[in-house]
Amino acid sequence: MEKKHLFVGILLLIFWLVLTGNLHPFNLLEGVFLAALVTFLSHVLLSGLWEELRLGIRGIWRFWVCLARLTVDIFKANTDVGERVLDPKLPISPAVVKFKTSLKGVLPKVMLAGFITLRPGTLAVDFEGDIIHVHCLADSFAKELMEREAEKAVLWIFEEER
Amino acid sequence: MIEVVTNSITVVFLSLGVFFLSIGVIGIIRLPDIYSRLHASTKCDIFGAGLALLGLVVYEGVSFNALKLLVITGLMLTSGLVIGHAVARAARRGGLTPWQEDREELIRLEKEKLLEKFMEEK
Numbered sequence: 150m151e152k153k154h155l156f157v158g159i160l161l162l163i164f165w166l167v168l169t170g171n172l173h174p175f176n177l178l179e180g181v182f183l184a185a186l187v188t189f190l191s192h193v194l195l196s197g198l199w200e201e202l203r204l205g206i207r208g209i210w211r212f213w214v215c216l217a218r219l220t221v222d223i224f225k226a227n228t229d230v231g232e233r234v235l236d237p238k239l240p241i242s243p244a245v246v247k248f249k250t251s252l253k254g255v256l257p258k259v260m261l262a263g264f265i266t267l268r269p270g271t272l273a274v275d276f277e278g279d280i281i282h283v284h285c286l287a288d289s290f291a292k293e294l295m296e297r298e299a300e301k302a303v304l305w306i307f308e309e310e311r
Numbered sequence: 312m313i314e315v316v317t318n319s320i321t322v323v324f325l326s327l328g329v330f331f332l333s334i335g336v337i338g339i340i341r342l343p344d345i346y347s348r349l350h351a352s353t354k355c356d357i358f359g360a361g362l363a364l365l366g367l368v369v370y371e372g373v374s375f376n377a378l379k380l381l382v383i384t385g386l387m388l389t390s391g392l393v394i395g396h397a398v399a400r401a402a403r404r405g406g407l408t409p410w411q412e413d414r415e416e417l418i419r420l421e422k423e424k425l426l427e428k429f430m431e432e433k
Contacts, residue, residue, distance in 0.1 A: 164382070168379060170375055170376075227331050227359075230334065230354055230355060231334040234334055234338040235337070239341060243344075243346065243409050244409075263389075266353060266392055266395060267354070272346060272350050272353070272395070272399060273396055274346065275400045275404070284409060286347060286350055
């Protein structure tokens with residue numbers, strides 16, 4: 150029982166209270182029990198990866214700013230998929246490209262994969278060390294990917310951390 | 312009066328959400344292989360469901376249920392991304408090669424040859 154376990158447990162309890170939405174004693178007891186159980190079950194994750202998963206307050210704020218900016222890209226991605234899918238000729242020419250990233254650490258890589266998947270026409274398939282295999286719906290998206298917009302965004306989020 | 316405005320915003324959001332969800336479904340049916348199908352399913356599912364949930368947030372107004380819906384939206388976003396990545400990774404490590412146009416042509420020619428051979432034997 151360390152500080153981090155307590156922190157995660159309290160976070161889970163707050164999450165439980167938001168989702169159930171009442172402060173009845175039995176409900177509270179249930180929440181405490183479940184939070185303790187989930188904290189116990191995620192023991193492996195907490196002991197091994199805890200240091201990697203940290204993000205400062207500025208980082209969290211910047212993450213939300215990035216997500217708001219990404220909304221435009223998400224909309225573009227969806228309209229693009231829609232255009233291709235609803236076209237009778239189905240104009241796709243898929244390709245798998247390798248993308249070498251300079252990011253270190255687990256959380257930045259996870260975020261990068263998420264951003265790549267949300268941007269138009271690209272899908273992060275697999276990680277092999279520093280190399281991400283990215284599936285592109287058309288060649289033009291591969292070129293866009295190599296401009297490294299997603300990586301720049303992640304670098305900006307983690308700027309203050311190092 | 313305010314109710315009319317919020318209700319119409321809700322209707323717009325919900326119908327956009329349903330539109331993008333249906334694009335996702337059509338994509339899953341029409342696209343050729345698992346990777347390109349994942350393009351349709353992850354992106355359109357996240358965006359469509361997110362829009363629908365945001366529409367419901369507008370409908371609820373400022374209340375506890377709206378907070379719940381926002382939490383669920385965040386959960387959908389992260390879990391959708393992770394599931395898409397997990398499926399793609401499992402497919403790649405299981406040895407599925409991505410569909411390509413010229414490869415499809417080759418397979419078609421190969422099939423025709425086999426068919427001719429079969430007819431000759433008969």
